Amino acid sequence: MQAGIVSYGAYVPRYRISPGEIGRVWGTDGEAMGQGLNVLRKSVPSPDEDTITISTESLRTALVRGAIDPQQIGALYVGSESHPYAVKPTATVVAQAVGATPNLTAADFEFACKAGTAAIQTCLGLVGAEMIRYGVAIGTDTSQGAPGDALEYSASAGGAAFVIGREHVICRVLRTLSYTTDTPDFWRREGQKYPSHGGRFTGEPAYFRHVSEAARAIMEASGTTPKDYQHVVFHQPNGKFPQRVGKTLGFTEAQMRYGLVTPYIGNTYSGAALIGLANVLDHAGPKERILVVGYGSGAGSDAFDLETTDEIAKFDRSFGRPVQYYLDHGVALSYAVYAKFRGKIHMGGE
Amino acid sequence: MSIARFWRETPRRYNLGGSKCTNCNTVYFPPRSVCPECTHHRQSIEKMVPFQLSGEGEVLSYTVVHEPAEGFEMLVPYVLALVRTTEGPVLTGQVVDIEPEGIRIGLKVRATFRKLREEGKAGVIHYGYKFAPAEEADTTPVARSPAEPAPEPREPTRARA
Numbered sequence: 001m002q003a004g005i006v007s008y009g010a011y012v013p014r015y016r017i018s019p020g021e022i023g024r025v026w027g028t029d030g031e032a033m034g035q036g037l038n039v040l041r042k043s044v045p046s047p048d049e050d051t052i053t054i055s056t057e058s059l060r061t062a063l064v065r066g067a068i069d070p071q072q073i074g075a076l077y078v079g080s081e082s083h084p085y086a087v088k089p090t091a092t093v094v095a096q097a098v099g100a101t102p103n104l105t106a107a108d109f110e111f112a113c114k115a116g117t118a119a120i121q122t123c124l125g126l127v128g129a130e131m132i133r134y135g136v137a138i139g140t141d142t143s144q145g146a147p148g149d150a151l152e153y154s155a156s157a158g159g160a161a162f163v164i165g166r167e168h169v170i171c172r173v174l175r176t177l178s179y180t181t182d183t184p185d186f187w188r189r190e191g192q193k194y195p196s197h198g199g200r201f202t203g204e205p206a207y208f209r210h211v212s213e214a215a216r217a218i219m220e221a222s223g224t225t226p227k228d229y230q231h232v233v234f235h236q237p238n239g240k241f242p243q244r245v246g247k248t249l250g251f252t253e254a255q256m257r258y259g260l261v262t263p264y265i266g267n268t269y270s271g272a273a274l275i276g277l278a279n280v281l282d283h284a285g286p287k288e289r290i291l292v293v294g295y296g297s298g299a300g301s302d303a304f305d306l307e308t309t310d311e312i313a314k315f316d317r318s319f320g321r322p323v324q325y326y327l328d329h330g331v332a333l334s335y336a337v338y339a340k341f342r343g344k345i346h347m348g349g350e
Numbered sequence: 351m352s353i354a355r356f357w358r359e360t361p362r363r364y365n366l367g368g369s370k371c372t373n374c375n376t377v378y379f380p381p382r383s384v385c386p387e388c389t390h391h392r393q394s395i396e397k398m399v400p401f402q403l404s405g406e407g408e409v410l411s412y413t414v415v416h417e418p419a420e421g422f423e424m425l426v427p428y429v430l431a432l433v434r435t436t437e438g439p440v441l442t443g444q445v446v447d448i449e450p451e452g453i454r455i456g457l458k459v460r461a462t463f464r465k466l467r468e469e470g471k472a473g474v475i476h477y478g479y480k481f482a483p484a485e486e487a488d489t490t491p492v493a494r495s496p497a498e499p500a501p502e503p504r505e506p507t508r509a510r511a
Contacts, residue, residue: 014447047465048466
């Protein structure tokens with residue numbers, strides 16, 4: 001496949017809250033919950049941040065790093081399950097904010113946590129068919145768990161943008177495939193503020209089945225084994241699931257080291273696997289092979305067999321912040337301020 | 351603010367779209383159609399071109415707002431600053447991702463894209479520029495929990511030549 005990643009950028013909001021602080025309010029052992037999930041803290045967006053602003057920040061970083069003329073972008077897709085509007089695209093605001101309008105196609109994707117990887121696949125098709133020069137795929141979320149729900153300990157905010165093109169490719173896409181079924185493990189109905197989920201049903205029949213089937217299928221198609229990859233990135237609703245599926249498939253901790261970011265920023269949903277990939281690309285040199293397997297509830301997995309090129313050695317990452325910065329930095333919030341920031345306090349008058 | 355009025359200002363609010371006089375090279379934000387710097391204003395006619403500011407600048411002066419404007423209640427106390435951009439124009443804008451005690455004159459900032467306000471629960475959401483500290487030292491490291499291993503040494507993330 002000729003098309004590949006030519007640039008990327010990630011953005012995670014500044015604020016953090018720990019599972020211990022959440023548990024303190026709800027009378028549960030939050031620290032134990034955090035240890036069980038392997039989540040040390042999660043990111044929290046400022047009241048003036050949403051999927052549109054996070055997507056814009058990550059894409060602006062990607063465009064500067066790759067020295068890409070926004071007017072050459074032919075398609076821009078934003079994958080999220082927390083688009084600020086039910087009707088009115090996130091993608092048009094982002095396109096306008098980076099100066100890519102008006103000669104491009106734009107749309108919003110939704111497939112729970114894998115809308116961003118689905119957007120990458122769409123861009124690969126358009127760029128590979130030479131219909132456009134650059135395609136932009138963004139995965140961002142500012143998802144929420146209902147107060148006191150298990151999801152509240154992990155649901156966070158962040159995003160990453162990938163520019164797909166044919167010239168100066170820093171990471172080739174050798175193959176991509178998907179594994180999709182109708183599995184009702186997690187959903188949010190129209191008009192509902194918080195999602196619902198099937199508890200333990202989100203594990204075996206949902207995440208583990210789809211991720212491992214997609215991973216096995218792509219390695220079989222590529223004729224590879226886990227040993228052929230320097231890095232692996234799985235969707236990471238918590239820090240535990242990806243470690244378990246990785247171990248089952250035969251990957252080591254060292255291969256998962258850079259791709260696992262959820263313990264430090266929480267589950268960024270559509271951004272999760274993509275921020276993990278951005279962190280891998282922050283550290284990767286030329287000719288390193290990367291396996292990425294996203295997952296979205298409902299359910300499906302998108303798998304990517306990637307290999308970095310010599311171009312990555314020349315890639316200037318100095319603009320914007322590396323993912324590691326977001327893993328190490330942040331400002332801790334109390335639950336009260338977190339509740340205010342996330343609109344969980346009833347202000348009356350409604 | 352009406353939808354049409356805000357929409358007309360989108361290039362400025364989203365992208366810091368100003369103008370530049372190609373006669374004397376002065377940059378303006380918001381854009382001007384005639385250059386007041388040129389001795390005879392007519393010299394700049396048809397010489398004003400669109401110019402996008404880089405978004406980089408430094409704090410010229412600031413105030414900390416405790417009585418918020420409508421729509422900013424959740425952000426109190428917040429910092430409002432005059433920012434001198436590297437291209438010259440001075441812009442007024444909120445400085446985010448900083449506590450009021452961290453703001454100082456001369457602080458390097460860069461433009462960031464944020465939500466400005468919402469027209470109620472059902473109305474349009476307005477977006478535009480704010481400013482954030484450009485220096486990493488202005489964001490504090492998170493306290494590590496005892497269970498968390500110290501980070502391993504990392505390779506530099508700058509491009510290798």
